[in-house]
Amino acid sequence: MTAVSTAPEAFPGDLQVHPAARLRSILDSVAAEDGSLPPLNDELIRALRLPDDLPETLGIGEVAEITGITAHTLRYYERIGLVDTGRDASGRRIYDREALGRVAFVTWLRLSGMPIAAVSRYVELVKAGPQTQDERLGLLLDQRAAIVAQLRDLQGALAVVDYKITTYGGSCGA
Amino acid sequence: MTAVSTAPEAFPGDLQVHPAARLRSILDSVAAEDGSLPPLNDELIRALRLPDDLPETLGIGEVAEITGITAHTLRYYERIGLVDTGRDASGRRIYDREALGRVAFVTWLRLSGMPIAAVSRYVELVKAGPQTQDERLGLLLDQRAAIVAQLRDLQGALAVVDYKITTYGGSCGA
DNA sequence: GCTTGCCTTCGAGCGCACTCGAAGGCCTAC
DNA sequence: GTAGGCCTTCGAGTGCGCTCGAAGGCAAGC
Numbered sequence: 001m002t003a004v005s006t007a008p009e010a011f012p013g014d015l016q017v018h019p020a021a022r023l024r025s026i027l028d029s030v031a032a033e034d035g036s037l038p039p040l041n042d043e044l045i046r047a048l049r050l051p052d053d054l055p056e057t058l059g060i061g062e063v064a065e066i067t068g069i070t071a072h073t074l075r076y077y078e079r080i081g082l083v084d085t086g087r088d089a090s091g092r093r094i095y096d097r098e099a100l101g102r103v104a105f106v107t108w109l110r111l112s113g114m115p116i117a118a119v120s121r122y123v124e125l126v127k128a129g130p131q132t133q134d135e136r137l138g139l140l141l142d143q144r145a146a147i148v149a150q151l152r153d154l155q156g157a158l159a160v161v162d163y164k165i166t167t168y169g170g171s172c173g174a
Numbered sequence: 175m176t177a178v179s180t181a182p183e184a185f186p187g188d189l190q191v192h193p194a195a196r197l198r199s200i201l202d203s204v205a206a207e208d209g210s211l212p213p214l215n216d217e218l219i220r221a222l223r224l225p226d227d228l229p230e231t232l233g234i235g236e237v238a239e240i241t242g243i244t245a246h247t248l249r250y251y252e253r254i255g256l257v258d259t260g261r262d263a264s265g266r267r268i269y270d271r272e273a274l275g276r277v278a279f280v281t282w283l284r285l286s287g288m289p290i291a292a293v294s295r296y297v298e299l300v301k302a303g304p305q306t307q308d309e310r311l312g313l314l315l316d317q318r319a320a321i322v323a324q325l326r327d328l329q330g331a332l333a334v335v336d337y338k339i340t341t342y343g344g345s346c347g348a
Numbered sequence: 349g350c351t352t353g354c355c356t357t358c359g360a361g362c363g364c365a366c367t368c369g370a371a372g373g374c375c376t377a378c
Numbered sequence: 379g380t381a382g383g384c385c386t387t388c389g390a391g392t393g394c395g396c397t398c399g400a401a402g403g404c405a406a407g408c
Contacts, residue, residue, distance in 0.1 A: 061384065071385085072367060079387095090374055092385055105334065112331030116365070140339050147332045151325065157286030158321045160279065165314050235354065245355085246397060264404055266355055290395070 057086075058095045067103055074103070080116065082106050082123055112147050231260075232269045241277055248277070254290065256280050256297055286321050 055062075064071045077083050078093070083102045086094040095103070109119050122139050125132035229236075238245045251257050252267070257276045260268040269277070283293050296313050299306035 059385080070367080073365085075387090076366065090385085092374090105338075108331045108334040110365095111327050112335065137339065140335055144332065144335050144339065147328055147335065151328050151332070153285050154321055154325050154328065157282045158318070158325070160282040161286065161314055161318050161321065164279075165311065165318065233355080244397080247395085249357090250396065264355085266404090284395095 056096065058100065060093045060095070063095045063100060063103060066100075067107060069103065069107065077103070077106065080120060082116070082119060109143065112143060113150060114143050114146070118143070230270065232274065234267045234269070237269045237274060237277060240274075241281060243277065243281065251277070251280065254294060256290070256293060283317065286317060287324060288317050288320070292317070 058066070060071045060074055063069075063074060067074075069077075074083070074093075078085060083099060083106060085099050086096065088094055106119055106123075109122070110116070118139060122136060125136045125139075232240070234245045234248055237243075237248060241248075243251075248257070248267075252259060257273060257280060259273050260270065262268050280293055280297075283296070284290070292313060296310060299310045299313075
């Protein structure tokens with residue numbers, strides 16, 4: 001896994017491709033210089049919970065800016081039940097820390113390729129109470145396996161692309 | 175990157191999710207026991223070129239079975255110009271080694287998240303001749319960067335999911 | 349001859365995940 | 379008071395990548 005260290009730029013312009021660019025930049029901040037990532041550490045978890053110097057509550061525009069997810073999409077997520085928010089006196093959405101955490105969590109799941117239906121199911125289970133823990137764990141384990149499979153696919157694709165790059169000029173076949 | 179070694183099964187049943195399941199199983203055959211992958215080696219490349227004990231030419235049904243891509247999708251790929259094939263006397267598609275190699279290559283690119291439009295562009299450039307090598311290399315480098323970014327995203331998601339699994343029972347937020 | 353089965357083309361349809369536009373409300377600044 | 383800006387809801391539209399069905403051809407086997 002050689003160079004391509006585009007690390008310095010904190011907020012790349014590919015929002016269309018990856019709505020969670022900003023979350024990724026948060027992840028970047030806890031990643032090592034060589035691009036490797038801690039498998040699981042407190043710093044990362046704290047990053048997920050988002051910085052402490054944020055205001056107590058945020059408007060949808062601020063959440064959009066922080067997470068890189070459009071306000072339209074945030075409303076869509078709420079409409080389909082993925083994230084609940086409060087409202088102020090004039091009916092505007094209020095995101096507190098917990099709501100922001102949910103947005104972040106949902107975004108990570110989506111980023112890992114989990115279909116919205118599955119995320120939705122998970123959120124439903126959480127709302128349903130503690131007796132659903134087994135099924136929730138099952139969903140997470142399934143998703144973990146899916147992530148591992150994707151990692152393997154991507155490593156294979158990386159090998160193929162690297163081969164093409166090193167021998168580039170060859171034909172399309174193989 | 176701990177266990178979840180579902181390695182033994184050669185042909186998992188998730189064709190819908192990953193049309194390239196069989197290609198992945200070929201990749202598996204060159205992967206180490208612990209799931210790690212060689213970044214780039216001759217064996218993998220040979221695997222991409224597909225086994226030597228295949229018939230010289232294949233029908234679309236055979237290609238579908240080998241690659242895990244449906245005949246419908248193979249026809250679609252041909253229709254949009256991603257893969258050319260020959261025809262027999264009665265108009266049926268004939269896939270030779272080269273065509274099979276192209277199917278495999280295209281599948282790897284798709285698996286890495288490259289949009290069809292970009293794959294299409296790449297194939298066009300190959301057809302256009304050697305003077306397009308620079309642009310081809312550019313496309314490949316872009317895709318390499320995209321793969322690396324995806325790997326990072328997935329590793330982050332894996333960390334988040336692992337955190338949830340190890341602390342499971344918690345709320346949905348964070 | 350007739351069935352079976354795999355193939356052909358063409359065009360339409362589908363599922364997912366947004367994405368956008370219209371029409372309007374509320375608050376602040378000038 | 380009015381303009382600007384950010385917000386609201388609702389429903390429709392978009393783009394991607396398949397996915398499918400219909401209608402029919404061709405060759406082998408009974």
